Amino acid sequence: MEPAHGPGDALDRAVIFIGPPGAGKGTQAKELARLYGVPHLSSGDMFREHVSRGTPLGLKAKPIMDRGDLVPDAIVLEMIEDRIARPDCRHGFVIDGFPRTAAQAERLSELLEHHGMGKPVVIHFVIDRGLLMRRLTGRRMCSVGGEIYNIYDRPSKVPGRCDNDGGALIQRYDDSEEVIGPRLKAYDQQTAPLVAYYRRQSVLRDVDAAAGVEEVTRRVMKILRNAR
Numbered sequence: 038m039e040p041a042h043g044p045g046d047a048l049d050r051a052v053i054f055i056g057p058p059g060a061g062k063g064t065q066a067k068e069l070a071r072l073y074g075v076p077h078l079s080s081g082d083m084f085r086e087h088v089s090r091g092t093p094l095g096l097k098a099k100p101i102m103d104r105g106d107l108v109p110d111a112i113v114l115e116m117i118e119d120r121i122a123r124p125d126c127r128h129g130f131v132i133d134g135f136p137r138t139a140a141q142a143e144r145l146s147e148l149l150e151h152h153g154m155g156k157p158v159v160i161h162f163v164i165d166r167g168l169l170m171r172r173l174t175g176r177r178m179c180s181v182g183g184e185i186y187n188i189y190d191r192p193s194k195v196p197g198r199c200d201n202d203g204g205a206l207i208q209r210y211d212d213s214e215e216v217i218g219p220r221l222k223a224y225d226q227q228t229a230p231l232v233a234y235y236r237r238q239s240v241l242r243d244v245d246a247a248a249g250v251e252e253v254t255r256r257v258m259k260i261l262r263n264a265r
């Protein structure tokens with residue numbers, strides 16, 4: 038596959054999105070992957086697909102996700118290692134929702150080295166807690182193609198229907214107010230320390246994620262251009 042698209046050059050690296058639930062990682066990762074013509078890897082989407090297919094992995098993950106806890110590293114790592122090993126990741130990829138723990142970050146570094154991919158760019162989504170609640174409770178997802186909407190800020194043209202494929206828009210179970218609290222706690226305790234880990238490696242860039250979707254995309258692309 039020819040990797041160079043919209044921005045006029047190839048990505049040729051792993052781009053990692055880190056930030057709290059609802060910061061806009063999935064929205065931006067989809068757009069960036071489309072612009073650069075590289076795969077978008079989302080551990081959350083992968084788990085949700087397993088859950089909807091009722092696979093053994095999905096059955097294990099569902100109660101954990103419904104509580105807002107993190108799925109154990111061993112399960113996550115097996116799934117992600119298989120995906121990164123596929124040839125379509127060789128020209129780079131955008132990954133969101135992974136890594137989320139120190140063990141996952143260490144393993145990802147090993148994997149990138151193993152596949153000859155060099156240092157990643159880690160984009161840290163910085164955003165106020167107050168905005169997160171609005172984004173999470175207002176989120177709706179297409180049940181067919183996974184497109185992300187928001188009833189407050191990014192509504193679909195026809196209420197309840199996806200603009201792309203007409204699929205029904207659904208609310209994620211873990212976007213209920215009682216699960217958002219534990220998800221934020223898991224982020225603060227287990228994932229936020231990775232910001233310092235990547236900053237020490239000089240690969241981390243902060244992006245102010247409070248602006249509108251298009252503006253955040255512009256900011257992320259500027260960071261990527263400057264990181265070359």
Ligand code: AP5
Pocket residue numbers: 056057058059060061062063064065080081082084101102103105106107108109113133134135136137141172173175176177185186187188190191211220246247248249250251253
């Ligand atoms: P996961 O699916 O990864 O969820 P998350 O990290 O909590 O992130 P979200 O998907 O909630 O938010 P996002 O930042 O992608 O925001 P989005 O772009 O959708 O994980 C779910 C669960 O799976 C975890 O709790 C865990 O159990 C398990 N799991 C997954 N990975 C794991 C791992 N590595 N290890 C262990 N367990 C794991 O945007 C949110 C809303 O805001 C949308 O409505 C969108 O339209 C809107 N929006 C986005 N950007 C903007 C903007 N700029 N302006 C206005 N609105 C915007």
